[in-house]
Every structure is written in C-alpha cells, then in structure tokens.
Amino acid sequence: MKMKAMTALCATLALSAPLVMAGGADDDKMVINGETEMVTKTTAPAHMENVSEIMSGWHFRSDETQALQLDDFDNPGMIFVDQALDAWNTVEGSAEKACASCHEGPESMKGVRAVYPKWNADAGEMRTLAMQINDCRENQMGAEKYKYDSVPMASMEALISVQSRGMPVNVAIDGEAAPYWEAGKELYYTRTGQLELSCANCHEDNYGNYIRADHLSQGQINGFPVYRLKNAKLNTAHGRFKGCVRDTRAETYSPGSPEFVALELYVASRGNGLSVEGPSVRN
Amino acid sequence: MKLTGLTAAIALCAGAAIANPISPSEIEFDEYGAVQASLSGAPGDAERGAEIMVTRSKGNCVACHAITALNDAPFHGEVGPTLDGIAGYRSAEELRGIVANAKMTFDGSVMPAFYKTSGFVRPGDGYTGKAAKEEDLTPILTAQEIEDVVAFLLTLKDG
Numbered sequence: 001m002k003m004k005a006m007t008a009l010c011a012t013l014a015l016s017a018p019l020v021m022a023g024g025a026d027d028d029k030m031v032i033n034g035e036t037e038m039v040t041k042t043t044a045p046a047h048m049e050n051v052s053e054i055m056s057g058w059h060f061r062s063d064e065t066q067a068l069q070l071d072d073f074d075n076p077g078m079i080f081v082d083q084a085l086d087a088w089n090t091v092e093g094s095a096e097k098a099c100a101s102c103h104e105g106p107e108s109m110k111g112v113r114a115v116y117p118k119w120n121a122d123a124g125e126m127r128t129l130a131m132q133i134n135d136c137r138e139n140q141m142g143a144e145k146y147k148y149d150s151v152p153m154a155s156m157e158a159l160i161s162v163q164s165r166g167m168p169v170n171v172a173i174d175g176e177a178a179p180y181w182e183a184g185k186e187l188y189y190t191r192t193g194q195l196e197l198s199c200a201n202c203h204e205d206n207y208g209n210y211i212r213a214d215h216l217s218q219g220q221i222n223g224f225p226v227y228r229l230k231n232a233k234l235n236t237a238h239g240r241f242k243g244c245v246r247d248t249r250a251e252t253y254s255p256g257s258p259e260f261v262a263l264e265l266y267v268a269s270r271g272n273g274l275s276v277e278g279p280s281v282r283n
Numbered sequence: 284m285k286l287t288g289l290t291a292a293i294a295l296c297a298g299a300a301i302a303n304p305i306s307p308s309e310i311e312f313d314e315y316g317a318v319q320a321s322l323s324g325a326p327g328d329a330e331r332g333a334e335i336m337v338t339r340s341k342g343n344c345v346a347c348h349a350i351t352a353l354n355d356a357p358f359h360g361e362v363g364p365t366l367d368g369i370a371g372y373r374s375a376e377e378l379r380g381i382v383a384n385a386k387m388t389f390d391g392s393v394m395p396a397f398y399k400t401s402g403f404v405r406p407g408d409g410y411t412g413k414a415a416k417e418e419d420l421t422p423i424l425t426a427q428e429i430e431d432v433v434a435f436l437l438t439l440k441d442g
Binding site: 023190191192193194195196197201205206209210211212213242245246247248249250251252 | 339343345346347357358359360361362386393395396399403404405406407408409410411412413414415420423
C-alpha cells in the first residue's frame with residue numbers, strides 16, 4: 001500500500017513538468033475555534049511606503065499548516081501556553097512571588113501584546129515584551145532572567161499574546177519611539193552579507209513569490225511567537241530575524257540586541273492593524 | 284615560507300594548464316555590465332555548470348529562476364525571470380557579467396554577485412551567522428565555475 005502510494009507520488013512529481021509554483025497570497029478566512037474572526041489582510045498603515053495591503057504570514061502557508069492554527073486543540077503552540085500558565089502561578093526568586101502575585105490571572109494581560117515594543121519612561125528604554133518579562137523576573141521577583149529566545153520565554157510570550165488574540169496590533173512609533181523606529185527601518189532596508197539582501201528585498205519586493213521551495217510572506221510578526229513544524233517548538237521574532245540575516249551570509253545580530261529591538265518595533269509597526277495571532281503555526 | 288607557498292600555488296595552476304584567472308578585484312565590466320575575457324582563461328563545461336546551478340551551496344540559481352532544462356531538480360523559484368531561451372538574446376560576455384555581478388547590468392538587482400569579495404555590509408563566515416574571518420571573502424563561485432555556468436546558459440537556446 002505505502003509503496004504504491006510512494007510510486008504514484010513519484011510519478012506525479014516527475015510528470016508535473018515545470019516545477020514552478022504559483023505564488024501569491026490566498027483568500028482564506030481565519031476564524032479561531034469557530035468564533036474569533038481575525039483580521040489577516042488590511043490596508044497598510046500610513047507609514048508604510050511601498051506596500052498597500054498588509055497580510056498575515058498565514059496566507060502564504062499550505063492548507064494543512066493553516067488548519068493547525070484554526071483550533072486550539074490542534075495548535076501545538078497551545079501546549080506551551082499551558083506550560084507558561086504553570087510558570088505564571090509558580091513562586092520563584094528571592095521575593096517569593098509568582099507573576100500571579102502581582103497580576104492575578106493571565107487575563108489581566110489583555111491588550112499588552114498588541115502595543116509592544118513600547119517606550120518605558122521610567123527606565124528610559126524601548127522595551128520588548130521579552131524585556132518586560134525579564135524585568136519583572138529580575139526586579140519584582142528576584143528570579144533569574146529567561147534566556148532571550150528560549151522556550152520558557154517564548155512560552156510566556158505566547159500566554160500573554162493569547163490574551164490579546166484578535167485585537168489589532170497597534171505599536172506607537174512617534175515621540176520617544178521615533179528614533180528607535182527610524183533605526184529599525186534603516187536596518188530593514190540595509191542589504192547585508194555576501195548575498196547583499198535586505199529584509200525588504202525578500203518580504204517587500206518579493207512576497208508571494210517562491211524562493212526555491214519557500215513561499216515568501218511579508219515577514220510580519222503579528223503571529224509571534226510561532227510554533228514551527230520544522231523545529232517543533234515555539235520560536236521568537238528575534239530568533240526568526242537572526243535566521244533571516246544569517247541566510248544572507250551575514251554576521252547576524254543577537255536576540256535581544258539593541259538592533260533587533262529597534263527592528264522589532266519597526267517590523268511590528270508594519271503590521272499595525274493586523275490581528276494579534278500568537279501563537280501561530282508555520283512550517 | 285610565503286614564497287614557497289606562492290610558488291607551489293603557481294606550479295599548481297600551471298599544472299592544471301590554467302592561464303592566470305582574473306581575480307574578483309581585477310575583473311572589468313564594460314558600460315553595460317558585460318565582461319569580455321574568460322575569467323579562468325579556459326573554456327567552460329556546460330554539464331558542470333548545470334550541476335552548479337542546482338546546488339544549494341554553489342549557484343542555487345533555481346532558487347530564483349525557473350529553467351525547464353533543469354527540471355530534475357525540484358522547486359524552481361520565481362524571484363527572477365525564467366532563463367529558458369536566454370542564449371537567444373544574451374551573449375557569452377553579457378552572461379559572464381551578469382553571473383559575476385548582476386548589479387553591473389541591472390542596477391540594484393536582488394540577484395547576488397557570484398564573483399565579488401569585498402564591499403559587503405556585515406559579511407558572514409558562510410551561513411554560520413558569525414563574522415567573516417577575513418576582510419576579502421572567497422567568491423561564491425570560482426572563475427572556472429562562472430565559466431561553467433556561462434557555458435550551460437549558452438545551451439539554453441529555445442524558450
């Protein structure tokens with residue numbers, strides 16, 4: 001049986017003459033758990049110069065991968081949300097506190113994911129959600145920081161993201177945020193590495209096109225953290241940035257570096273208006 | 284020490300009967316981006332060129348271009364135009380220039396330069412994500428590999 005199926009598959013592969021794939025984004029609708037309608041395509045925010053419609057990376061994935069995100073029982077990212085819920089309630093560190101000690105239930109985090117990275121006036125810094133989580137751990141709990149792009153960090157981000165699921169991404173780019181946004185934009189358009197490719201070369205000039213077997217999306221981060229079938233774990237936005245820069249044969253930046261914090265703000269702002277999707281599922 | 288190494292290298296080249304390859308820093312493009320002389324001084328091998336074009340760590344040209352003659356290799360991309368029939372309207376000199384550094388022909392092209400070794404922003408050590416070890420990198424393709432690719436492109440007559 002299996003052998004036959006394989007032979008048939010090989011025959012089809014050999015027959016389908018030009019192995020060029022048809023690109024573009026699909027027109028599917030995303031409704032989570034049969035109830036939460038998501039905005040996955042919308043008019044680009046005014047600060048986007050070269051793109052008129054923004055789209056979730058979900059539209060560029062296969063039907064099978066897409067389906068995994070439509071129901072929380074199928075979404076492998078939700079297992080990590082459950083683990084983070086345990087962590088949320090676990091007392092850690094010298095202050096003998098858990099997240100729950102200060103914030104009660106995770107529902108209190110509704111709306112948070114949608115506005116990060118965000119300027120923190122007291123600390124005088126641009127803060128990603130990961131930085132805020134670590135600030136709480138270090139300074140409120142007296143606990144050890146999570147490694148920036150580790151699974152416990154990604155899981156905690158997923159728990160917090162899920163509280164905002166369906167809300168529009170809405171990061172501020174003016175005022176104190178402006179110079180960070182500019183720095184992120186500069187990075188987005190810089191052609192790095194021996195291949196001399198920028199984020200924009202792939203995700204602005206070529207979204208919808210295949211690059212070898214990869215279907216290029218707009219590189220949006222409204223779906224992060226992302227469960228990837230490829231490595232079977234939750235992945236952070238900075239982890240993805242690192243991989244993309246590396247693939248230009250360049251020296252990458254580190255997750256949590258000031259460069260990636262600025263880039264995250266800029267890329268997040270390119271998704272202003274799309275629904276918060278995390279944890280999403282990608283290949 | 285250095286001298287011996289150099290002499291050995293020259294001896295090697297002579298052994299392979301290769302007339303002085305033109306280095307990436309010496310290569311001359313004309314005003315349209317074409318390169319006149321063979322980079323290796325030797326003719327290209329079209330069969331090897333085809334191999335280079337589908338190999339990920341080499342040209343990986345099919346990542347961006349669809350080429351019917353290379354359909355044995357799965358998944359051709361669509362970032363660049365199809366190269367079917369390219370020999371019908373491009374000369375060897377133009378093709379050499381495009382493969383060596385397409386930006387000399389197409390200003391600002393996303394197509395990487397395959398015979399360029401300096402002038403990069405944050406060059407890495409291959410695909411490791413770490414910084415390049417030397418200031419001048421190894422070109423992605425050697426002089427002979429460029430000639431092999433050009434030889435293969437010249438076989439793409441019908442489009």
